[in-house]
Amino acid sequence: MGYFSVENLSISFGGIKAVDNISFSVEKNEIFSIIGPNGSGKTTIFNLISGIYKPDDGAVIMEGENLVGKTPDRIAKKGIARTFQNIELFANATVMDNLMLGRHIHMNTGIFTGAFMFGKRSPAAREEVEHREKVEKIIDFLELQSVRDQFVGSLAYGKRKLVEVGRALALEPKVMLLDEPSAGMNTEEKDDLTIWIKDIREDYQMTILLIEHDMNMIMGISDRVFAMQQGKKITLGPPQEVQKHPEVIKAYLGEEGIS
Amino acid sequence: MDMKRSYYEDIELFKSGVILFWTIVFLLVLFTFPLYMSDYALYLLNLIMVYVIVSVGLNILVGSTGQISLGHAGFFAIGAYATVLLMTNLQIPFFIAIIAAAFIAAFFGFILGLPALRLEGPYLTIATLAFGLAIMHVIGHTEFFGGRQGLMAPPLDLGIPQLGWSFVLSSETSKYYLVLIITILMVLFAINILKTKAGRAFVAIRDSDIAAEVIGINLTMYKTLSFAVSAFYAGIGGGLFAFVLGFFDPFTFNLILSIIFIVMIVVGGLGSVMGSITGAALITYLMYDLFKNVNEAPYVGPLFVAFSERWMTITGMDNFNYIALGLVMIGIMLFEPLGMFGAWIRIKKYWKTWPF
Numbered sequence: 142m143g144y145f146s147v148e149n150l151s152i153s154f155g156g157i158k159a160v161d162n163i164s165f166s167v168e169k170n171e172i173f174s175i176i177g178p179n180g181s182g183k184t185t186i187f188n189l190i191s192g193i194y195k196p197d198d199g200a201v202i203m204e205g206e207n208l209v210g211k212t213p214d215r216i217a218k219k220g221i222a223r224t225f226q227n228i229e230l231f232a233n234a235t236v237m238d239n240l241m242l243g244r245h246i247h248m249n250t251g252i253f254t255g256a257f258m259f260g261k262r263s264p265a266a267r268e269e270v271e272h273r274e275k276v277e278k279i280i281d282f283l284e285l286q287s288v289r290d291q292f293v294g295s296l297a298y299g300k301r302k303l304v305e306v307g308r309a310l311a312l313e314p315k316v317m318l319l320d321e322p323s324a325g326m327n328t329e330e331k332d333d334l335t336i337w338i339k340d341i342r343e344d345y346q347m348t349i350l351l352i353e354h355d356m357n358m359i360m361g362i363s364d365r366v367f368a369m370q371q372g373k374k375i376t377l378g379p380p381q382e383v384q385k386h387p388e389v390i391k392a393y394l395g396e397e398g399i400s
Numbered sequence: 401m402d403m404k405r406s407y408y409e410d411i412e413l414f415k416s417g418v419i420l421f422w423t424i425v426f427l428l429v430l431f432t433f434p435l436y437m438s439d440y441a442l443y444l445l446n447l448i449m450v451y452v453i454v455s456v457g458l459n460i461l462v463g464s465t466g467q468i469s470l471g472h473a474g475f476f477a478i479g480a481y482a483t484v485l486l487m488t489n490l491q492i493p494f495f496i497a498i499i500a501a502a503f504i505a506a507f508f509g510f511i512l513g514l515p516a517l518r519l520e521g522p523y524l525t526i527a528t529l530a531f532g533l534a535i536m537h538v539i540g541h542t543e544f545f546g547g548r549q550g551l552m553a554p555p556l557d558l559g560i561p562q563l564g565w566s567f568v569l570s571s572e573t574s575k576y577y578l579v580l581i582i583t584i585l586m587v588l589f590a591i592n593i594l595k596t597k598a599g600r601a602f603v604a605i606r607d608s609d610i611a612a613e614v615i616g617i618n619l620t621m622y623k624t625l626s627f628a629v630s631a632f633y634a635g636i637g638g639g640l641f642a643f644v645l646g647f648f649d650p651f652t653f654n655l656i657l658s659i660i661f662i663v664m665i666v667v668g669g670l671g672s673v674m675g676s677i678t679g680a681a682l683i684t685y686l687m688y689d690l691f692k693n694v695n696e697a698p699y700v701g702p703l704f705v706a707f708s709e710r711w712m713t714i715t716g717m718d719n720f721n722y723i724a725l726g727l728v729m730i731g732i733m734l735f736e737p738l739g740m741f742g743a744w745i746r747i748k749k750y751w752k753t754w755p756f
């Protein structure tokens with residue numbers, strides 16, 4: 142058993158088995174990619190892991206503990222952070238505040254301590270400054286300095302995707318789930334993102350689960366690739382092998398073919 | 401080089417010297433009002449400040465967390481009744497009584513917040529509405545609370561009379577200073593709360609509760625906390641209101657009042673402390689002064705009176721009050737959906753680039 146694993150995970154929606162008896166095990170510090178045609182159940186796996194859906198059957202195990210049945214906020218506190226395919230940011234808050242929200246689980250200021258934030262030396266102000274420093278590092282790392290104080294609702298799509306990655310990073314999770322982070326980005330932005338994901342793995346000692354449609358990116362950064370179709374596993378292995386797997390090719394030929 | 405300082409600037413109460421300067425000027429003006437204002441004007445200002453406290457709290461619930469309450473008159477009533485009853489029945493000193501009353505209101509807020517986890521949107525609003533009405537009727541039918549006759553506020557003694565140390569505020573001026581200082585404090589607390597962990601969590605829940613949850617925000621805790629905080633504010637406001645009025649009955653705290661609280665924050669600007677303040681000030685002034693005296697206005701006044709007597713119910717002039725309030729609200733929604741605060745932001749932007 143690896144560092145993080147899902148075991149026999151299943152869920153159906155009105156008779157359709159969106160995720161059907163899926164098992165895999167991820168090593169610490171690995172970049173583990175999940176691919177599959179549209180509607181194959183990739184996002185649903187993330188929703189099961191992060192506690193948004195409760196599986197009909199199966200387990201999500203991290204460091205020996207089963208996370209199934211815990212609420213999403215408990216799972217976040219256990220060290221799992223994620224981004225969403227369709228971006229779930231706090232649109233009427235600034236980039237800074239979105240990232241500060243990523244620090245939520247690491248902060249202790251209660252409502253009374255917060256209310257008495259008078260002067261630099263108050264406990265609330267000290268904690269704010271301490272966490273702002275951490276967030277500022279993320280802002281520098283993802284090159285968000287220019288949009289630091291803008292409302293995320295007003296940002297370009299690619300930038301918003303990046304803010305979401307930053308927010309997940311701010312949680313300092315052990316495992317990060319990225320759901321199509323490069324969707325809607327141009328080539329240049331995608332190249333940057335590829336480098337950053339590698340850096341995140343190195344610098345933050347992170348374990349990353351990645352859902353992607355961009356094959357170049359998948360081939361470039363994955364340690365292993367898990368291919369699935371209609372809720373079921375096709376194959377699991379190193380990217381080059383998975384890419385050549387006849388059933389994977391077949392599954393993708395239905396769409397646009399694999400590049 | 402001095403990195404730390406620059407991060408602190410983000411959260412400083414006064415972001416620039418200019419803001420600090422104007423805030424001080426504004427406060428100085430507020431502190432000099434009693435020197436040249438009539439008692440009636442001070443009474444009006446006291447009312448405004450009481451409503452400012454309630455609005456600031458309500459805006460934390462509605463504007464920041466995105467939960468609508470039509471029951472805030474209930475918390476307001478709890479604040480007023482609990483403060484007065486604690487003082488008269490248990491001889492508890494004023495400051496302790498009003499804080500205790502606010503905590504009692506907050507407790508009720510917490511209880512009312514619990515269904516918020518299951519009920520969404522309009523259903524929750526109806527639950528709060530029922531709560532507000534229930535409070536009014538329970539008070540009205542209970543002898544202990546003074547029943548329909550209402551209650552008289554005791555002398556406003558800031559000391560501890562049991563220890564022979566009394567400090568009774570009887571003049572409108574002295575009450576004004578008390579209310580002013582408490583209002584300033586409550587406003588500052590709100591600004592700080594919204595800039596720290598809890599305030600950000602409130603906004604997060606409003607914008608995307610699913611994202612809020614996956615970053616580790618406990619929805620149960622923060623939704624009920626938001627109710628409790630805003631009820632606490634209504635409780636403090638209610639405690640002061642009791643002494644501003646001197647006498648009150650259950651019908652003071654009717655559904656219309658809850659709606660007027662909502663009008664204040666919508667007109668002022670949802671989610672903004674400055675908006676709550678301006679909204680409360682404007683609406684209170686319109687309601688208690690301008691619209692009340694509209695019948696004395698030259699030409700228009702008699703016309704209104706005639707119209708009212710001919711076409712409306714006995715409380716004719718009050719009808720105009722509500723109609724006018726409704727029109728103000730519709731006007732704001734049509735022309736400036738972000739409220740007066742939104743207008744202010746636009747004006748600021750305009751002047752920033754003027755004359756280029």
Ligand SMILES: Nc1ncnc2c1ncn2[C@@H]1O[C@H](COP(=O)(O)OP(=O)(O)OP(=O)(O)O)[C@@H](O)[C@H]1O
Nearest residue numbers: 154157159177178179180181182183184185186226
């Ligand atoms: N809440 C839900 N209710 C009903 N059906 C759902 C729900 N969530 C997912 N599904 C269904 O489960 C299947 C898998 O969806 P999922 O979003 O996991 O696919 P995906 O692999 O992420 O696809 P894409 O590449 O388009 O993002 C789809 O048929 C989808 O309609």
Ligand SMILES: [Mg+2]
Nearest residue numbers: 183184185226
């Ligand atoms: Mg998906």
